[in-house]
Amino acid sequence: MTAQPDHAPGASAGAAELAKLLQRVAEGDTAAFKQFYGRTSAKLFGLILRILIERQEAEDVLQEVYVTVWRKAATFDPARASPITWAATIARNRAIDRLRARPVRAQVPVEAAHDLADEGPPPDAGLVASQDARRVAQALSLLEPRHAAAIRACYFEGVTYDELAERERVPVGTLKSWVRRGLIRMRSQLEGGEA
Amino acid sequence: MSDIPAPDNGLAGMSADEALAMDYALGALDRAQHKAAALRVVGDPDFRARVEQWQSLLAPLDEATAPVSPPENLWAAIAAETATPVPRPTVETAPMVAPSRGWWHNLSLWRALGLGAPVAAALMVALLAAPQPAALPTAPAAGPQLRATLAGSDGKPLLAAAFDPASGEVRFAPVAQSDAGAGKVPELWVIEGSNPPRSLGVIDIASGGAHSIPRDRLAGLKAGSILAISIEPVGGSPTGTPTGPVIATGALSAT
Numbered sequence: 001m002t003a004q005p006d007h008a009p010g011a012s013a014g015a016a017e018l019a020k021l022l023q024r025v026a027e028g029d030t031a032a033f034k035q036f037y038g039r040t041s042a043k044l045f046g047l048i049l050r051i052l053i054e055r056q057e058a059e060d061v062l063q064e065v066y067v068t069v070w071r072k073a074a075t076f077d078p079a080r081a082s083p084i085t086w087a088a089t090i091a092r093n094r095a096i097d098r099l100r101a102r103p104v105r106a107q108v109p110v111e112a113a114h115d116l117a118d119e120g121p122p123p124d125a126g127l128v129a130s131q132d133a134r135r136v137a138q139a140l141s142l143l144e145p146r147h148a149a150a151i152r153a154c155y156f157e158g159v160t161y162d163e164l165a166e167r168e169r170v171p172v173g174t175l176k177s178w179v180r181r182g183l184i185r186m187r188s189q190l191e192g193g194e195a
Numbered sequence: 196m197s198d199i200p201a202p203d204n205g206l207a208g209m210s211a212d213e214a215l216a217m218d219y220a221l222g223a224l225d226r227a228q229h230k231a232a233a234l235r236v237v238g239d240p241d242f243r244a245r246v247e248q249w250q251s252l253l254a255p256l257d258e259a260t261a262p263v264s265p266p267e268n269l270w271a272a273i274a275a276e277t278a279t280p281v282p283r284p285t286v287e288t289a290p291m292v293a294p295s296r297g298w299w300h301n302l303s304l305w306r307a308l309g310l311g312a313p314v315a316a317a318l319m320v321a322l323l324a325a326p327q328p329a330a331l332p333t334a335p336a337a338g339p340q341l342r343a344t345l346a347g348s349d350g351k352p353l354l355a356a357a358f359d360p361a362s363g364e365v366r367f368a369p370v371a372q373s374d375a376g377a378g379k380v381p382e383l384w385v386i387e388g389s390n391p392p393r394s395l396g397v398i399d400i401a402s403g404g405a406h407s408i409p410r411d412r413l414a415g416l417k418a419g420s421i422l423a424i425s426i427e428p429v430g431g432s433p434t435g436t437p438t439g440p441v442i443a444t445g446a447l448s449a450t
Contacts, residue, residue: 033277037270042262050260051222062265063273070277080247085254092222093233100226132255140256154223155256161223176214180207183217187252 014039018083019076026074037066040084044091051095051158061098065091096158139189147182150175215389216242220249227391230436234384234392234423238444343422345443354424354443358408358416365395365406365422379426384437385412386421397431398424418449 018039024032044065049058068090076086140148150168153159159167165175206214218224219232235242341358357366365383383406384392395416398406408416423444425437432438 030274030277034270034274037273041269042264043257043260045265046260046263047257049263059265059269063269063276066273067276070273081251082254084257085251088254088257089250096222096229097226100229130255130258133258136253136255137259151221152256154221155253156260158222160225161218162225164223176218177207179221179223180209180214180217183221183249184207184209190252 015082015084019078022069022073022076022083022086025070026076033066033070036069040087041066043084044087047088047091048095050156051092051099057098058095061094062091065094068094092158099158100160135190136186139186142189143182143185144178147178150178151182151186154179211389212242213245216245217249220246220253227436228389231386231389231391234386234421234437234441234444237441238421238423238446341416341418341447341449343445343447345422345424345445356422356445358447360413360416363408363413365408365416379439380429380431381424381442382427382431382437382439384423384425385416386423387417387419392423392437394432394435395422397427416447418447420447421445422447 018036021032021036021039025036041062045058045062048061048065049055052058052061065087069087072090076083080086081089140151143151146168150164153164154161161172161176161179165172168175209217215224215228215232215235219229219236222229224232232246236246237243341360343356343358345354345356358364359366381398383395383398385395386392393412395408395412396406421444423437423441425432425441426439427437428439
């Protein structure tokens with residue numbers, strides 16, 4: 001479509017192939033669907049598991065996610081998102097829906113043990129491979145640690161502003177300011193670095 | 196519910212919409228707000244574009260999450276669940292219902308909406324019967340009417356609705372909802388600003404195209420509010436917020 005060679009390093013060379021697979025999935029090609037699952041499911045399961053912690057629930061959600069991928073493959077638009085971002089967005093939203101549907105959220109010990117101020121250097125830094133990921137991790141690391149940690153808690157754990165404010169013992173408005181200002185700084189950092 | 200936050204309440208200089216798009220992409224909203232924002236994404240292309248920008252910006256963070264192989268048997272479960280072919284709208288094999296524009300032939304759309312053939316066909320009947328909003332039955336209006344064109348996720352119009360404050364009724368382009376199939380019914384919602392969607396009840400539009408809104412729920416029906424239709428179990432959403440696919444949304448405007 002666009003003449004620009006979309007070399008999104010985060011999505012690697014696989015993005016184009018995944019997009020082709022999705023196109024075949026949209027046509028009802030079950031073999032393509034199986035391949036797409038094979039290449040994306042571990043990533044999506046990791047994301048879901050990080051939000052839900054509870055394994056059985058995460059498996060249920062992963063199943064829902066792929067049923068959704070099967071049904072919605074035709075709505076995938078390569079001009080608007082990479083295939084993996086598209087699928088990951090479905091996964092995150094499903095996981096968050098499931099998390100929010102829980103009667104009480106306090107019972108997950110890993111989260112309760114978290115203390116944003118103590119989180120130290122970003123755990124992301126050592127793991128990331130692609131250039132995009134390094135740039136985002138870098139932008140995040142330039143923020144005040146507590147603000148960066150709040151952003152991570154929301155994004156990776158699906159924690160709400162209200163919950164996080166309570167955990168951090170700050171007013172919700174303050175917490176929102178941390179996160180939103182932080183994200184805006186990240187954005188300008190990334191946009192600036194792109195030049 | 197919650198008012199739009201004051202400018203100093205964490206908005207960080209953003210418009211409420213921009214903040215909402217960011218919050219939604221980040222995943223920090225509570226349940227009702229998250230659902231409401233998800234509806235906005237479906238019905239409001241500008242808002243969706245904002246959300247997608249934040250999603251792309253944040254997506255590389257996903258690489259910091261270690262992949263975990265799902266259990267072997269999960270694929271079998273998924274394959275089984277998707278083995279039943281997605282019901283295809285009957286129009287696919289009925290070219291004689293093809294008027295000028297073919298958006299309702301768009302299989303992808305119907306599949307995307309997750310609709311079974313009967314519902315799709317029912318909506319189709321409506322559109323064939325009254326493809327123009329102008330063809331809506333006009334209620335004897337004692338006050339200014341409000342109208343909305345409800346569009347699917349791709350922005351193409353699906354249904355036209357008109358609200359008559361005098362009668363407290365929402366009228367649709369007549370929809371022959373002969374059988375919604377598989378125990379599903381359409382439910383109508385109204386969304387004001389960033390508030391969670393409020394149900395206006397399960398729509399029974401098989402009989403004449405008018406849907407009465409309970410008196411105590413009329414307040415939200417004003418210009419600028421968004422109408423949405425989701426597909427729910429018979430009896431309506433069990434949770435009070437949309438649980439099924441949102442098939443159409445549109446903003447009310449004064450006629």
